[in-house]
Amino acid sequence: MFVSDQTSNASHVGILTYLNDVMLESILWILLAGFFMGQVARRLKVPALVGMVLVGIGLGPQVWNVISPGMLEAADSLRIIAVVVILMKAGLGLDRDKLKQQGTVALRLGFLPATCEAIAIAIAAVAIFQFDFPTGLLLGCIIGAESPAVIVPGMLRLKSLGWGVTKGIPDAILTGSALSDVLLLLVFSLLLAFLSQNMSAGITFPGGFSLTALQLLPLQLILQIVLGVALGAYTARTLVILLAEQNWTQNTIQDTLVAAGFALLLVVFAENMPIFSGYLAVMSLGFS
Numbered sequence: 001m002f003v004s005d006q007t008s009n010a011s012h013v014g015i016l017t018y019l020n021d022v023m024l025e026s027i028l029w030i031l032l033a034g035f036f037m038g039q040v041a042r043r044l045k046v047p048a049l050v051g052m053v054l055v056g057i058g059l060g061p062q063v064w065n066v067i068s069p070g071m072l073e074a075a076d077s078l079r080i081i082a083v084v085v086i087l088m089k090a091g092l093g094l095d096r097d098k099l100k101q102q103g104t105v106a107l108r109l110g111f112l113p114a115t116c117e118a119i120a121i122a123i124a125a126v127a128i129f130q131f132d133f134p135t136g137l138l139l140g141c142i143i144g145a146e147s148p149a150v151i152v153p154g155m156l157r158l159k160s161l162g163w164g165v166t167k168g169i170p171d172a173i174l175t176g177s178a179l180s181d182v183l184l185l186l187v188f189s190l191l192l193a194f195l196s197q198n199m200s201a202g203i204t205f206p207g208g209f210s211l212t213a214l215q216l217l218p219l220q221l222i223l224q225i226v227l228g229v230a231l232g233a234y235t236a237r238t239l240v241i242l243l244a245e246q247n248w249t250q251n252t253i254q255d256t257l258v259a260a261g262f263a264l265l266l267v268v269f270a271e272n273m274p275i276f277s278g279y280l281a282v283m284s285l286g287f288s
Helices: 002-043 048-059 069-073 075-093 096-102 105-129 133-144 148-161 169-195 213-245 252-272 278-287
Strands: 202-204 210-212
Touching: 002 048, 002 069, 048 148, 069 075, 075 148, 075 169, 075 252, 075 278, 096 105, 096 169, 105 133, 105 169, 133 169, 148 169, 169 213, 169 278, 213 252, 213 278, 252 278
Parallel strands: none
Antiparallel strands: 202 210
16 A cells, blocks of 8 residues: 555656646747747838737647647636736826826727727627627627737837827727727626616615616726725735835835736735726726
8 A cells, every 4th residue: 555655656757747847848939939929020011919829829739739738727726827917017108297288088088989999899790790789888898898918019119119108099098998898798798788678677676776787887987996996095005015115125126026926916815805806906906
């Protein structure tokens, strides 16, 4: 029995070592191939993201299948980390004075294009695919959600080149894209509830006054935006006290890691308690 236990332990160690080696190899493939293909795409006057996407398809299970199953299972967590990094860059790149100069432009950019795009896609889906309108609007919310991986690097590049900076155009687009994501995610969740026949669910207040899920949508939208911005600003103030005023860290690398950890916590809390927007909270953290 002792020999069998030793054999079992040795096999477990061997399996763990193999998985670690395979995942390390997958990480190297993703980082190096993605970087070089991104640079090749850039030299071909194509966005670097296109080259990275093509590499991801090629390395995936449908083509060469060189990515380990463990890495594929961790894809959601890696995606969240990537989005947090991108949104922190967006928040750090915002200019307070330029946003004040724009006034309500960022709000209009956040709501009007996303709404029109989702409705247009819904109408096209009804006409082409014979969807009912709620299902078509669900598709519109999926397609209309702007990817921060595309917008943020593009706007930061425009700022580095000086295009539209004096009028605050990149700042307005960055803020508007975050607001449009909040709107589309809320409508998406509402449509899922509708298609699941849960639209009757709502909140009943003291005195018998109740609101359905559809009636709660404006309140949810305002709550997500206000709480997201407020929590991001409060977290930023906490980080300033801990890192700058009380010197809990010794160097810039530790500052960056702690700030990134707090940003990830905001996104995780937003997924578990969807009463505020994690995207807006992270942008507000970087901005504040």
